[in-house]
Amino acid sequence: MDPHFGDSKPTDEERSAVDALLGPPESSWEGADRSATDLRWARGGREARDRRDLLLPGLHAINDRIGWISEGALGYLCRRLTVPPAEAYGVATFYAMFSVRPRPATVLHVCNDLACAAAGAERVCTGIAERLGDEVSVERSPCLGLCERAPAALAVRAGDPVRTAVAAPATVDGAVRAAGAPDSAPGEPPAAMAVPQAGQGDLVLLRRVGVVDPASLDDYRAHGGYTALRRAFALGPAGVIREVTESGLVGRGGAAFPTGRPGRPRRPRCARTAEWAAPSRSMCRTMRS
Structure with missing residues (x-):
């Protein structure tokens, strides 16, 4: 996908998904058909910029309706909100639930994060892939927020409305049923009893x-x-x-920073004295280059 405004146009269904959230565009500034009035001045820019917080809900609206986010749909949403396509593309590719490439309308997300991996998620995922055909996309996903019921799976069938079903703790049979018929999957237990x-x-x-x-x-x-x-x-x-x-106790953001210490940046340690020292001039020159 090219992260700038291109010539791709949204389909009627993609346009409908965005308009259902934002309302119909009032000017070509927002993506409506160009008129004689729009040739004199652009209307709606300030109002559109005030709604930039709707970028993530807009991406959800497209992904939930279509199953993935095309270049035309992304461009249309960006014009509606006056968001640079590169910025929106970064958001769309950051979250595992979104896809910027075509895929089936039904996606089965199988969590492979720490708790689910320890509970046998990979074995479940392999068994699911052997049972489901090309009409369902099986994807390994980061945490689904169901660690207490690991391993977890989430089936999402795009459409209007989008349909979802949870299988947790997930078995091969349970996940396949959720993906095949989200509407008839067992309902979620009450929150107080959701922990086995x-x-x-x-x-x-x-x-x-x-x-x-x-x-x-x-x-x-x-x-x-x-x-x-x-x-x-x-x-x-x-x-x-x-x-x-x-x-x-340490953080889990990757750096394992000690939780009990203030979050100040630490200076490079001097290899000779094993003490924290200010960066040398040669180091600063290297960093600038």
């Missing part, structure tokens, strides 16, 4: 799930709620930082 381990005594973070009334603060307090918060107040800011530092 609900009520087990050895849980830590989830021990109140299915036990405490989530709408009652009194019930929450009766089961130990706010105990950690009171402990944090007793320790004070310095004590909390000390506890977190000594625990060895």
Whole structure:
């Protein structure tokens, strides 16, 4: 896909998906047919720029209706919102649920993130691929937000309206049924009972799930709620930082930065003295070049 305005035009269905979200365009500035009035001045630019926050919902609208985002559809959405195509292309290619290449209307996303990988997601994914034909695209996806029911799968069938079905914990049979008939897939359990381990005594973070009334603060307090918060107040800011530092907790963003340390950038360490030192002039010259 070329990340600038090209000659590709949206289909009627793609245009309809965007217009259902944004309303019909009022001028050629936004993508309507050019008129004599539009030749004198561009109307709607300021209003369009004020709606740039609708870029992500617009991409969802196209992807949900069609199943993927074509160059023509992306260009039309960008004109409606006065967003540079390169910016919109970056967003569309960042999220795993979107596709800028043609694919079947039904997509089965199988989570292969940490929790699901440990629960056998790859084995499930392989079994699914052997059962489903070309009419369904099976894609490995990052976290679907169902770690407590790993491995997880999400079936999405594009259309108006879009239809979805969750299979978690996913089996090969369950995922295939969800992809083949999203409308008839079993419904999601109540949130309080969605955790299979609900009520087990050895849980830590989830021990109140299915036990405490989530709408009652009194019930929450009766089961130990706010105990950690009171402990944090007793320790004070310095004590909390000390506890977190000594625990060895680190971030999961890739750099594994120690959570207990302030987020200041660290200077390069001097190899000779093993101390943090200011960058040398030669290093600065190298960085500039």
